[in-house]
Amino acid sequence: MNGKPVVMLIVATAVLTWYGPLFSQEDLRSLRGMNPIEDTSKNPDSKRWEPDGAPIQRDFVQQPPLIPHDTKGYQINLKFNKCLTCHSWANYEESGATKISQTHFTNREGVEMANVSASRYFCTQCHVGQRDVAPLVDNEFEAVKVLQ
Ligand code: HEC
Ligand code: HEC
Known part of the structure; x- marks a missing residue:
């Protein structure tokens, strides 16, 4: 040693x-x-949700779209997923919501499935609600040219 x-x-x-x-x-x-x-x-301090509105412009094509509405009290747990009550392929027409992307049916092994993949089940892991707050750090990020 x-x-x-x-x-x-x-x-x-x-x-x-x-x-x-x-x-x-x-x-x-x-x-x-x-x-x-x-x-x-x-x-x-809790900040108020931005009022419900139309879909928000994306900054790059692979971006998970931001949530343009309040999600207060929307539960996502083992037995229930509030988001899917409006966004699933079964319910989107009636609720007027965008249906979840087809990519959300592919699991991590690349297998296409009939239901939402477990890796896409917790929607707010990627899709975030909006509140009007000052950014914690400055940044100069700009949307890709094709989406400006
Ligand atoms: C009561 C029905 C309802 C519920 C519940 C709901 N949404 Fe929505 N959502 C909508 C509607 C309606 C729109 C579309 C607004 C429009 O097109 O003007 C929308 C839009 C969105 C968009 C924007 C899509 C885009 O193309 O830009 C995202 C992302 C989203 N919701 C995520 C969620 C998530 C995540 C949850 C759960 C935390 C959720 N929503 C729960 C009705 C709902
Ligand atoms: C691992 C990250 C991730 C999770 C978890 C996730 N999404 Fe997404 N979502 C994305 C990305 C990235 C896109 C844009 C690219 C695409 O379509 O795959 C998207 C697209 C969408 C869109 C827009 C579809 C369109 O046609 O424009 C809706 C609506 C949506 N997701 C809802 C949901 C809901 C509801 C859940 C939960 C059941 C969820 N997502 C879970 C990443 C995620």
């Missing part, structure tokens, strides 16, 4: 001790706010 890991550990500890204060808790900003990690986070 050589002493390398021990030496590296000592160096790492020294570096962290030296630079540690530079990464103090005040500098760490996240969605949970300025709460110390060991404390229970405080609920952030």
